[in-house]
Amino acid sequence: MKATEIREMSAAELNQKLTDLKAELFNLRFQHAINQxxxxxxxxxxxxxxxxxxxxxxxxxxxNVQ
Structure with a gap:
């Protein structure tokens, strides 16, 4: 995913994508732990x-703060 694609997303889309990526990272770490x-x-x-x-x-x- 490129930074330009990320900047075009809305705040809700960013939150959803972040949640998805964190879940994917958890699954990848789990797979790494069991050598799969x-x-x-x-x-x-x-x-x-x-x-x-x-x-x-x-x-x-x-x-938004400024």
Whole structure:
């Protein structure tokens, strides 16, 4: 997911996507723990997507405060 795609989302969409990504990360970690993970790099990608979404959400909060 690219940052430009994330910036185009509404706040509700961002919250939903964040929830979905956190659930996916939990499942990936669980699969990793029992050695059934096919693509270990997916964990890193999901973490980065979560960070991007949180960054955009924080920027929106700061924009609304001012």
């Amino acid at each position: 993970l096919d693509n270990p790099m997916r964990i890193k990608a999901v973490k980065k997507d979560i960070a991007r979404i949180k960054t955009v959400m924080h920027a929106l909060e700061l924009k």
